[in-house]
Amino acid sequence: MRIAVLLSAGLHPVSGASVLPRVEAQAIRMAAGLGEAVGLHAGPEAAALAEALGQGLARIEHVGIAAGDDPVPALAARLAETGPDLILAGRRSQGGDESGLVPYALARALSIPLVPDVVAAAREAEGSLRLDQSLGRGALRRVSVRGPVVVTCHPDAPAPLAYAFGRARRGSVATLAATPAAIAAPTVAVEERPYRRRPKIVKGAPAGGSAAERLKAATGEGGSAASGRLLIQPDPEEAAREILAYLRQIGVLAAAGAAKSKT
Amino acid sequence: MSRPRRDPRAERAVSLVAGEGSRPRYDRTRRATGSGRPRRDPRAEREAQRIGGLARARYDLSQRGRSVGEAVTTPPRAAPAAEAPKTLVVEAPAFLVAVVPDAPGGRLSGHDRQVIGAARALAGREGAVAVIVEGACEGLGAAGADRMLRLEPAEGYDPAARAARIEAALADLGARHVLFPESLDGGDLARRVAVGLGEALFTNAEAVAAKGLVRPARGRRVEQSLTPPRLATVAPDAVADYAGPPREARALPFEGSAPPPPAKSILSATRIPADPATVPLSLAEFVVSAGNGLSDLDTFRHVVSALHATPGASRVLCDAGLMPRHAQVGASGTVLAATCYFALGISGAPQHLQGVAGCEHVVAVNTDLHAAMIERAGLAVVQDAQTVMPALLRLLAEEAAEATAREPAGEGTAP
Numbered sequence: 225m226r227i228a229v230l231l232s233a234g235l236h237p238v239s240g241a242s243v244l245p246r247v248e249a250q251a252i253r254m255a256a257g258l259g260e261a262v263g264l265h266a267g268p269e270a271a272a273l274a275e276a277l278g279q280g281l282a283r284i285e286h287v288g289i290a291a292g293d294d295p296v297p298a299l300a301a302r303l304a305e306t307g308p309d310l311i312l313a314g315r316r317s318q319g320g321d322e323s324g325l326v327p328y329a330l331a332r333a334l335s336i337p338l339v340p341d342v343v344a345a346a347r348e349a350e351g352s353l354r355l356d357q358s359l360g361r362g363a364l365r366r367v368s369v370r371g372p373v374v375v376t377c378h379p380d381a382p383a384p385l386a387y388a389f390g391r392a393r394r395g396s397v398a399t400l401a402a403t404p405a406a407i408a409a410p411t412v413a414v415e416e417r418p419y420r421r422r423p424k425i426v427k428g429a430p431a432g433g434s435a436a437e438r439l440k441a442a443t444g445e446g447g448s449a450a451s452g453r454l455l456i457q458p459d460p461e462e463a464a465r466e467i468l469a470y471l472r473q474i475g476v477l478a479a480a481g482a483a484k485s486k487t
Numbered sequence: 488m489s490r491p492r493r494d495p496r497a498e499r500a501v502s503l504v505a506g507e508g509s510r511p512r513y514d515r516t517r518r519a520t521g522s523g524r525p526r527r528d529p530r531a532e533r534e535a536q537r538i539g540g541l542a543r544a545r546y547d548l549s550q551r552g553r554s555v556g557e558a559v560t561t562p563p564r565a566a567p568a569a570e571a572p573k574t575l576v577v578e579a580p581a582f583l584v585a586v587v588p589d590a591p592g593g594r595l596s597g598h599d600r601q602v603i604g605a606a607r608a609l610a611g612r613e614g615a616v617a618v619i620v621e622g623a624c625e626g627l628g629a630a631g632a633d634r635m636l637r638l639e640p641a642e643g644y645d646p647a648a649r650a651a652r653i654e655a656a657l658a659d660l661g662a663r664h665v666l667f668p669e670s671l672d673g674g675d676l677a678r679r680v681a682v683g684l685g686e687a688l689f690t691n692a693e694a695v696a697a698k699g700l701v702r703p704a705r706g707r708r709v710e711q712s713l714t715p716p717r718l719a720t721v722a723p724d725a726v727a728d729y730a731g732p733p734r735e736a737r738a739l740p741f742e743g744s745a746p747p748p749p750a751k752s753i754l755s756a757t758r759i760p761a762d763p764a765t766v767p768l769s770l771a772e773f774v775v776s777a778g779n780g781l782s783d784l785d786t787f788r789h790v791v792s793a794l795h796a797t798p799g800a801s802r803v804l805c806d807a808g809l810m811p812r813h814a815q816v817g818a819s820g821t822v823l824a825a826t827c828y829f830a831l832g833i834s835g836a837p838q839h840l841q842g843v844a845g846c847e848h849v850v851a852v853n854t855d856l857h858a859a860m861i862e863r864a865g866l867a868v869v870q871d872a873q874t875v876m877p878a879l880l881r882l883l884a885e886e887a888a889e890a891t892a893r894e895p896a897g898e899g900t901a902p
Contacts, residue, residue, distance in 0.1 A: 237706035319706050323690040328678040337647060337752045340675045352754060360671055362761030362770045367644060368754040414711035419703055422693060425601070425727050433509055456856065456869045463868045464878035467829075467850055470866045474848045476773040476827040477794060480886040 225259035225347065228308040230299065230327070231276050231284065233267050235319025242272040247314040249279045249384030251377040254345050255312050256280045256385065258353075264302060266295035270397050277395030278387040284397045296326060298402045300333035310353065311374045315341065324376075331374040339367055341378040572732040577633045580615030585662035586632070587653055587680075589672050590624045598668045598723045600630050605695035605726040606666050607631040609715055614663070617739065619656050621649075628736035631729030636660060636739045644756035650679035657684075659741055666695075669720040677720045689719040695726050763797045768814065768821040771797035773829070774846075776816055779803040780832020780853060784810070786876045787831065793883045794829070801833050817842035832872040835860030 234245035255261035263276050263284035270286040287298045316324040331338035344356040357365040358378045471477040504512045536546040584606040588599035606616045615633035622640035667677035669691050681688035694701040701712045775791045776799035791798045800810035818838040828846040851864035852872045861867040
């Protein structure tokens with residue numbers, strides 16, 4: 225199985241130094257368990273890619289494009305040439321616009337499906353892939369996919385492999401000439417200024433309420449606790465009945481016997 | 488002193504205007520009558536002191552027989568009766584702002600409500616918010632939706648086909664702006680739709696107003712602002728819900744195009760629910776937690792598995808080695824994002840309550856009536872948790888036995 229791992233020129237969120245985003249290192253690990261993987265990067269610089277070699281890639285292809293150009297046509301042209309069975313990418317880039325649109329644009333350009341937010345991948349019989357997709361809160365969706373597919377990796381995937389200096393020395397970065405630039409992606413002219421933190425929205429705070437009411441809502445006293453029930457020294461059986469009724473009312477506990485008999 | 492004593496509270500209560508929101512409003516022009524204190528009229532008093540009809544004014548300044556001005560009383564104004572909130576109707580909207588919520592299981596999530604609130608802010612007075620839902624969805628009007636466009640729900644997992652259906656609906660609607668929640672599903676759908684339509688997408692907007700949207704970029708070092716674009720996704724917990732009177736959520740007619748053939752590449756998709764016993768505490772939906780008020784931890788573990796919950800513990804139990812460290816709830820352990828937290832024998836130290844601050848519902852069982860956890864809880868039981876746990880187990884076992892006894896009969900009668 226031939227695998228391509230898309231690499232972005234990530235910047236460290238604190239220091240601003242160029243760094244391999246963690247979710248792409250996780251994608252490299254996911255690829256290592258499936259078959260031979262080749263890294264692919266389109267950008268002006270190849271220097272930031274050495275770290276990906278140390279994370280487990282043996283070979284990286286670097287398509288040189290000018291800074292600020294849309295990488296999608298260059299990547300799509302190269303992927304159409306090589307035709308990998310699986311294209312792995314991170315969920316969002318890091319340090320750029322962080323819009324997460326490149327995998328989708330690639331899948332569209334190559335006319336292949338995309339499965340987002342995958343935490344585990346395994347090969348099945350008959351050449352299909354079994355992908356475990358994160359649905360949040362620990363729930364998964366197991367998707368079985370055939371044919372070439374673009375997969376984005378979720379941060380809940382297994383941790384990346386340890387960085388190995390020897391692997392980074394042995395690996396190679398091949399620089400390829402870019403094909404003539406195709407139609408650029410639609411961009412929007414935005415106005416930039418230093419980031420300003422915004423106050424967090426307090427859930428359940430009444431609109432136009434007083435400061436005391438907002439404080440109540442922020443500390444959790446305004447919600448269910450404000451109308452809370454208090455049972456003082458009840459019979460344990462009665463207390464248990466009340467607790468179960470409350471848990472069923474808020475929907476965290478299945479109704480009595482619902483798991484056994486669905487009518 | 489013959490002057491009656493003033494009652495400032497009663498005077499204030501009289502000028503209170505009833506029934507206008509939660510914040511008290513006072514009508515300062517209203518005369519206070521609550522204290523019964525007469526209003527003085529100094530001119531009349533002076534006139535009463537005047538002696539005779541002499542050319543030169545002479546006054547008797549002795550305090551005897553001084554007349555006091557008549558008290559000015561006004562009948563209290565009738566308080567306006569609190570009316571039921573009227574449904575707002577936008578009959579001919581100047582433009583539409585479309586929202587595509589996740590609506591898992593036909594109910595709006597908290598994030599969906601925030602996105603509809605953001606759309607409401609964009610729509611203003613003239614515009615209308617149109618929500619595109621698949622299948623039935625409740626509570627749209629209260630969340631701030633003026634129009635509703637209902638698509639037929641599709642079976643199976645085919646995100647590309649869903650995006651195509653939404654694109655067709657958006658083309659039919661002709662909305663000026665389209666907002667998506669930046670959640671796992673919503674963010675995926677937004678990117679598919681943006682690529683499908685070939686338009687730019689403004690992702691992860693943290694501020695939404697009619698004059699512009701703002702999003703963080705480059706590792707939150709800069710923020711980018713833009714006049715409201717056509718397609719945008721809204722970050723969670725960034726925009727407030729709609730708080731006005733309910734709206735009509737009128738259903739719009741829409742004939743969906745013929746469903747495209749199912750994608751051949753996706754062979755199967757099954758949902759695997761989270762295993763509560765192994766899910767990390769920070770992701771758990773329902774946490775049952777033990778504190779120093781418990782001595783029998785075996786029964787506690789049985790209760791946890793019977794309730795299909797994730798076990799947690801207070802710092803004291805983890806320090807004592809009775810529960811694993813990764814089960815610790817609180818400032819130095821895990822900060823929960825659970826829907827429900829069930830505290831057994833936990834008094835609620837401030838550091839522990841910080842870990843519970845994000846939980847929507849709290850149930851507490853503790854012997855101390857004055858414990859902080861009892862105050863925080865939506866259902867508080869002042870009782871020994873050691874006696875409540877066996878009662879819970881007995882009750883759950885009884886219910887399970889009843890269900891198994893009922894099951895064969897149910898199968899026999901079912902057609």
